[in-house]
Amino acid sequence: MKDQAYEAGLAVRRRILGDAHVKRSLENATTFDEDFQDLVTRHAWGDIWTRPGLDHRTRSLITIALLASGGCHDELKLHVRATRNTGATADEVKEVLLQVAVYAGVPAANSAFRIAKSVLEEMAKEDAR
Template sequence: MDPTKESELFNKGLEIRREVLGAAHVNRSLDAADDFTAPVQRLVTEYCWGEIWGRPGLPREMRSVINLAMLSALNRPHEVRLHVRGAINNGLSRETIQEIILQVAIYCGVPAALDSMKVCAEVFKEMDAEAATAAE
């Protein structure tokens, strides 16, 4: 997808999406889009990131709290993995993320919380390894 040919809402969403999830991830997602998957990438970028994440009513940190809780409750580990990094980028601490998952355990079920806790721990290990490599 060529951002120069996209709508203002798409470009707003693209900026927010890159800030939260990281440019490398977003670029991989968009570069991998083909004729079949490009419409969903456009939809997600415009409406999820441009319209919803771009609204002023909630700070990004709060949106990350909500997303982690909902994605954990829905038992969507792939999306939890993605949004753990986004939550860290938005200022949440590992302890806050842990508390979110514990809350999910009580209100949405232990199996979903266990899956999300495992994913969070894996992401934290990856991030620690990336930080150690960058420090060398």
Template sequence: MSKSALFDKGLQIRKDVVGEDYVQRAFDKAGEFGRDFQELVTEYCWGASWGRDALSRRDRSLLNIVILGTLGRNEELALHLRGALRNGVTSDEIRDALIQLAIYAGVPAGVESFRIAQDVLENPESQPTAHSKGQKP
């Protein structure tokens, strides 16, 4: 698959998962300095990774929730929790994934991840901001 085809595929997946408005804001806020990074994220993370076929978007969302919660990447966790809901992940599945995270990554990571998930589940339509230049979703 060519670079532009991977970018196009990634752009569509990225918009589907995190929302078209978020993606547009991320590119707009990136400016000249961060544009190359946003293109890399779109092509590499979303096209070359999320664009693969062995795992469903739902499965990838569950993986991202646990990975981001484990790493303490809280803004990204909130973003991907919203994406998980778009990908059909239920609140029960999110709860069980976060319990699994707490067991293997530690209770403090679980406590913070549950706090963020509860906020997202109570406000699923609120949009994250992509406020930092070059911030990757």
């Protein structure tokens, strides 16, 4: 059953990650992972990202720091790309990753810088087209 938290989460998830990504994630869900898709949409996006305490740009930067710190490379790529929709700048991503280097370790930041650099370069090429 889709409730208000789910619907609000779905709207924010689409706005931040892009409709194509969310549509693909939901369409590719199977009986094995459909409950996980529901959990992410309802709780991460519906309960947390809709809260008024932080704007989406700030939440985006915090998420990037946490994903980089945790070595969650696929999700990090996704959220660096989502900065296009959150308003976080490349310079802000750089500052967050420098913070990661000091507090979570240079190896985590090294991987994150490599990933973010690649994604930001792809985005710049797309924007130049």
